Amino acid sequence: MEVGLNNTHKFLSKIATNDGHGENSPYFDGWKAYDTNPYHPETNPSGVIQMGLAENQLCFDLVHEWLLNHPEASVCTPQGGFDFKEIALFQDYHGLPEFRAAIANFMSRVRGSRVKFDPNRIVMSGGATGAHETLAFCLANRGEGFLVPTPYYPGFDRDLKWRTGVELIPVVCESSNNFKVTIEALEDAYEKAKESNIKVKGLLITNPSNPLGTFFDKETLKTLVRFINEKNIHLVCDEIYAGTVTNGSEFVSIAEILEEVPTICDHSLIHIVYSLSKDMGFPGFRVGIIYSYNDTVVNISRKMSSFGLVSTQTQHMIASMLSQNDFVDNFIQESRTRLAHRHDMFTRELAEVGIGSLESNAGLFFWMDLRRFLKEPTFESEMTFWRIIINEIKLNVSPGSSFHCNEPGWFRVCFANMDDATVMVAIERIKSFVLETRMLEIKTKALAKAKKQCWQNNLTLKLSSRRLEDIMSPHSPLNSPMLRAQN
Amino acid sequence: SSQTHTQANMERIHLLSKIATSEQHGENSPYFDGWKAYDQNPFHLTENPNGVIQMGLAENQLSLDLIEEWVAKNPKSSICTKDGISQFKDIANFQDYHGLYEFRKAIANFMGKVRGNRVTFDPDRIVMGGGATGASESLMFCLADPGDGFLVPTPYYPAFDRDLRWRTGVQLVPIICNSSNDFKITEEALESAYENAIASNIKVKGLILANPSNPLGTTTDKQTLQTLMRFINEKNIHIVCDEIYAATIFNTPEFVSISEVLQEMEQDSSNKINRELVHIIYSLSKDMGLPGFRVGILYSYNDHVVSCARKMSSFGLISSQTQLFLASILSDEEFVDGFLSESSKRLAKRHQTFTQGLEKEGITCLASNAGLFVWMDLRMLLNKPTFDEEMELWRLIINDVKLNVSPGSSFHCVEPGWFRVCFANMDDQTVDIALKRIRAFVKKGRKNERATMNNKRTKSFQKNLRLSFSSRLYDEATMMSPRMMSPHSPFARSPLVQART
Numbered sequence: 001m002e003v004g005l006n007n008t009h010k011f012l013s014k015i016a017t018n019d020g021h022g023e024n025s026p027y028f029d030g031w032k033a034y035d036t037n038p039y040h041p042e043t044n045p046s047g048v049i050q051m052g053l054a055e056n057q058l059c060f061d062l063v064h065e066w067l068l069n070h071p072e073a074s075v076c077t078p079q080g081g082f083d084f085k086e087i088a089l090f091q092d093y094h095g096l097p098e099f100r101a102a103i104a105n106f107m108s109r110v111r112g113s114r115v116k117f118d119p120n121r122i123v124m125s126g127g128a129t130g131a132h133e134t135l136a137f138c139l140a141n142r143g144e145g146f147l148v149p150t151p152y153y154p155g156f157d158r159d160l161k162w163r164t165g166v167e168l169i170p171v172v173c174e175s176s177n178n179f180k181v182t183i184e185a186l187e188d189a190y191e192k193a194k195e196s197n198i199k200v201k202g203l204l205i206t207n208p209s210n211p212l213g214t215f216f217d218k219e220t221l222k223t224l225v226r227f228i229n230e231k232n233i234h235l236v237c238d239e240i241y242a243g244t245v246t247n248g249s250e251f252v253s254i255a256e257i258l259e260e261v262p263t264i265c266d267h268s269l270i271h272i273v274y275s276l277s278k279d280m281g282f283p284g285f286r287v288g289i290i291y292s293y294n295d296t297v298v299n300i301s302r303k304m305s306s307f308g309l310v311s312t313q314t315q316h317m318i319a320s321m322l323s324q325n326d327f328v329d330n331f332i333q334e335s336r337t338r339l340a341h342r343h344d345m346f347t348r349e350l351a352e353v354g355i356g357s358l359e360s361n362a363g364l365f366f367w368m369d370l371r372r373f374l375k376e377p378t379f380e381s382e383m384t385f386w387r388i389i390i391n392e393i394k395l396n397v398s399p400g401s402s403f404h405c406n407e408p409g410w411f412r413v414c415f416a417n418m419d420d421a422t423v424m425v426a427i428e429r430i431k432s433f434v435l436e437t438r439m440l441e442i443k444t445k446a447l448a449k450a451k452k453q454c455w456q457n458n459l460t461l462k463l464s465s466r467r468l469e470d471i472m473s474p475h476s477p478l479n480s481p482m483l484r485a486q487n
Numbered sequence: 488s489s490q491t492h493t494q495a496n497m498e499r500i501h502l503l504s505k506i507a508t509s510e511q512h513g514e515n516s517p518y519f520d521g522w523k524a525y526d527q528n529p530f531h532l533t534e535n536p537n538g539v540i541q542m543g544l545a546e547n548q549l550s551l552d553l554i555e556e557w558v559a560k561n562p563k564s565s566i567c568t569k570d571g572i573s574q575f576k577d578i579a580n581f582q583d584y585h586g587l588y589e590f591r592k593a594i595a596n597f598m599g600k601v602r603g604n605r606v607t608f609d610p611d612r613i614v615m616g617g618g619a620t621g622a623s624e625s626l627m628f629c630l631a632d633p634g635d636g637f638l639v640p641t642p643y644y645p646a647f648d649r650d651l652r653w654r655t656g657v658q659l660v661p662i663i664c665n666s667s668n669d670f671k672i673t674e675e676a677l678e679s680a681y682e683n684a685i686a687s688n689i690k691v692k693g694l695i696l697a698n699p700s701n702p703l704g705t706t707t708d709k710q711t712l713q714t715l716m717r718f719i720n721e722k723n724i725h726i727v728c729d730e731i732y733a734a735t736i737f738n739t740p741e742f743v744s745i746s747e748v749l750q751e752m753e754q755d756s757s758n759k760i761n762r763e764l765v766h767i768i769y770s771l772s773k774d775m776g777l778p779g780f781r782v783g784i785l786y787s788y789n790d791h792v793v794s795c796a797r798k799m800s801s802f803g804l805i806s807s808q809t810q811l812f813l814a815s816i817l818s819d820e821e822f823v824d825g826f827l828s829e830s831s832k833r834l835a836k837r838h839q840t841f842t843q844g845l846e847k848e849g850i851t852c853l854a855s856n857a858g859l860f861v862w863m864d865l866r867m868l869l870n871k872p873t874f875d876e877e878m879e880l881w882r883l884i885i886n887d888v889k890l891n892v893s894p895g896s897s898f899h900c901v902e903p904g905w906f907r908v909c910f911a912n913m914d915d916q917t918v919d920i921a922l923k924r925i926r927a928f929v930k931k932g933r934k935n936e937r938a939t940m941n942n943k944r945t946k947s948f949q950k951n952l953r954l955s956f957s958s959r960l961y962d963e964a965t966m967m968s969p970r971m972m973s974p975h976s977p978f979a980r981s982p983l984v985q986a987r988t
Contacts, residue, residue, distance in 0.1 A: 011630075011692075011723065011724075011725065011763070011764070012629060012630060012789075012791060012792065012795070013628060013629055013630055013631050013632050013635075013692075014632050015628050015629070015632075015795075016628070016629040016630070016791065016792065016795040017791075021795070021798040021799075023798065055580060057576070057580065060575065060576045060579070063575065063579075064572055064575060064576075067567050067572060067575070068569065068572060071567070071568070073567060074565050074567030074568065075558075076558050076562065076564060076565035076567065076568060076812070077562070077565065077567065077568055078559065081555060081558065081559060084551070084554075084555050084558060085548070085551045085555065087779055088551060088554075088776065088777045088778075088779050088780060089546060089548065089551075089776065089778060089779055090778075090779040091618075091772070091778040091779050091781075126617050126621070126801070126802045126803040126804060127582075127801070127802075127804065129801045129802055130617075130801075130802045130803060133802055137504060137506050137507070137654050138503060138504055138506070138507040139502075139503060139504055139507070140504055141504050141505050141506075142633075144504075158798075158801075163628050163654070163799070163802075164654075201502070201504075232502065233502075234502065269502070277582070281579060281580070282579045283579075283580060283581075283582040284578055284579050284580055284581040284582050284806065284807030284808070285579060285806050285807060285808055286582075286803075286804050286805075286806050286807075296503060296507065296508075297503065297507070300503075300507045300512070303512040303514065303649075304512075304654070306617070306618070306620045306621075306649075306650075307617045307618075307620055307621040307624055307650075307654075307802065307803055308617040308621055308781075308802055308803035309617060309618065309781050310781075310806065311779065311780050311781050311805065311806035311808065311809040312779030312780065312781075313779070313780055313806065313808055313809050313812065314806040314808050314809065317567060317808070
């Protein structure tokens with residue numbers, strides 16, 4: 001019997017039939033292009049290179065080595081098999097004590113052991129995805145809201161809002177001050193929420209930031225803490241990229257603020273979301289963590305963790321791996337180094353063709369500034385240009401609008417999910433495109449002029465000089481001798 | 488300073504959501520008291536032989552050795568072994584909510600085998616969930632709005648109250664089932680429940696049942712399933728079948744899955760069956776004994792639900808490490824066939840040992856052919872047919888007999904005196920000890936009774952209080968009352984009783 005879509009919608013919930021899953025956003029168009037034509041060095045060298053996925057693939061060799069030397073980490077080896085039955089049967093939502101201890105240990109070492117985490121406050125969730133949703137269920141009622149600085153991770157729209165009915169209110173940040181969160185922007189957002197009759201229950205920050213790749217300085221963090229304390233609202237800190245900071249000692253976790261100035265706020269307002277998806281490169285293992293300084297939230301979110309516990313097979317392996325301090329310390333250090341190297345390679349090469357990016361030293365991506373390439377400073381232009389990037393340059397990068405950026409022209413480019421050879425291919429494609437575009441544009445203008453003034457023999461020289469001037473972004477560190485020679 | 492924080496915590500509890508501060512997680516119900524008693528004094532064969540034996544946890548520990556044996560022979564199923572490590576990177580990176588194709592294929596194949604290959608399952612309709620717990624909740628989010636209702640036959644799995652209602656706002660409307668017809672679902676009870684919902688202004692969006700049933704251990708017969716299908720199609724509501732115990736069948740009658748009934752009824756268009764109303768919840772927690780691995784499955788015949796639930800699965804995907812392992816083991820046809828056959832045999836044997844042991848003491852259970860538990864009838868031991876009496880008896884069982892069993896009231900059973908007793912989560916020796924304890928308890932009851940009868944006139948009321956408390960279990964009047972005597976009970980034939988008459 002045929003039932004039309006309308007009829008089907010009648011039988012399903014509102015949640016099932018609205019767009020709350022967020023997948024109809026253009027953010028996913030790039031993915032579709034990639035899915036239908038994925039790059040492969042041998043089998044599909046002209047395919048789309050995936051630069052829209054914030055994965056960390058740089059240190060699997062270290063993990064491989066460790067695993068081969070530690071068969072007891074797996075319940076499927078002769079060495080670890082004794083635990084198989086016990087592990088397979090264990091469904092206690094407290095989680096394996098050794099798992100919680102190892103996670104607390106890892107979190108501490110990622111922060112240079114400047115703070116300690118209590119294993120009894122470690123609560124599992126279905127990835128950071130599940131952690132955010134669970135916290136939203138715990139902290140806010142339907143229709144209530146969370147402030148979130150823009151630009152922000154697109155998944156928040158689904159994770160925090162979809163099934164919970166919670167609202168997100170943007171705290172608008174601008175390039176004029178490198179997208180820092182200001183107290184004015186916070187107050188502004190808070191007022192706007194009030195005007196829309198949305199009761200604000202908390203502020204959500206991602207530190208280090210996705211998509212910016214920057215992290216909050218200590219003073220800003222303290223300002224935020226004082227703000228939420230004064231307003232009596234929660235602060236949720238997503239520190240999922242904590243281990244990707246190039247200079248680990250520079251990163252300040254919210255945990256450190258609480259340690260340094262314990263009286264700065266009511267600790268029961270502070271909650272951390274963490275995961276192993278980015279720092280370790282294990283998104284498939286679904287290791288989401290909620291760390292709350294609020295006893296009730298720990299208690300309740302732990303009960304809710306039944307909806308998304310970490311597989312005990314995985315808990316067991318992670319417990320083994322992350323309790324080994326020499327492995328952990330070496331991994332963190334090596335990962336930071338490799339990420340920094342990759343980041344620098346990209347930004348340096350792109351700067352050579354006058355493409356700048358927001359100065360950053362964390363994350364698995366950089367925030368590329370392509371404002372100058374837009375026909376007009378509009379989001380339509382951004383979309384048009386984005387489709388060119390996907391279809392002509394064959395790179396899947398993510399347009400700033402999908403991160404709710406208020407200025408068109410910014411793009412997030414991921415760099416840690418590919419090997420070195422692919423990096424070179426990607427860089428070449430961008431450079432070629434830039435040069436060709438400029439050449440094409442200049443050629444067109446020049447031809448038009450030439451018809452009037454016959455400048456053809458000067459064309460090449462003018463081309464070179466104008467290329468540098470026109471393309472030079474204020475962010476570009478280019479300090480080419482060629483430029484100096486020109487002057 | 489910690490005091491300040493605690494004080495602050497208390498003051499700011501109002502800053503949390505209603506969901507966080509309601510008691511809908513259900514953990515303050517008496518159901519969990521037995522657990523607490525166990526946690527504080529857990530039985531161990533050698534280290535704590537007088538501890539509480541856990542018979543309140545529906546786990547399947549009988550056939551894990553078969554899995555362990557397979558694991559030892561198949562190192563490639565793990566991404567941590569020399570043989571499997573080349574897969575580590577791809578697996579660790581794999582977070583696609585469609586799930587590994589091999590995993591879905593293996594699960595679909597397994598589900599088909601469990602149903603004797605009378606139906607086949609489409610791998611593209613297999614959606615992951617955080618255990619059956621997460622899968623059920625997601626399904627509710629897809630099918631119902633806050634305030635909407637789902638009909639559910641009693642007695643039912645206590646955690647449905649949390650899983651289906653807590654964060655979704657969905658309501659559960661009971662379909663009352665009685666021991667008079669072995670707790671079968673009747674059309675009258677269905678209609679009655681539906682009417683009750685309407686009268687309470689609750690919009691019914693569907694019906695959910697566990698088949699095989701927890702806590703009954705029985706399977707729903709084909710006729711009843713057909714009745715349910717006609718009912719939901721007529722009312723245009725969904726049917727959700729939790730078939731988590733499908734492979735725990737150890738006796739006839741054979742298991743009939745909703746998928747089989749759908750297949751059959753669809754063939755006759757006059758049945759007007761809308762397959763988009765049919766959904767199955769599954770898991771490997773019971774059939775395979777792997778609750779720790781959180782393998783929840785949602786299978787829907789409704790494309791939109793598949794699509795939506797798949798997006799929701801991001802909140803509770805199965806670890807890719809575990810997906811790979813299961814894809815491996817479940818595509819080993821020889822292993823699966825052997826496992827299903829052996830597991831069924833072991834469950835049959837354990838069930839028989841246990842029920843026969845109980846019957847020797849005059850305790851009967853609802854006749855059952857599946858599940859990891861029996862539905863024990865202790866109605867004759869209640870002084871009065873009330874839930875207070877049931878609770879008293881239950882506390883006695885925990886504290887005196889030292890067994891954690893689950894009282895029927897926690898399953899929303901309308902008749903007091905029934906208890907769910909799990910038998911597959913222990914070894915043979917422990918079963919023996921549990922039966923010995925029950926034997927001793929029953930004997931003590933009879934001894935006290937005789938003593939009470941001889942000393943009735945001489946002993947003071949107070950002295951008898953403790954004795955008579957135990958002897959109440961064998962109170963003559965209670966025993967002999969036709970109201971209390973279960974027709975299932977062989978007690979009626981007991982020489983003890985006969986001597987009295």
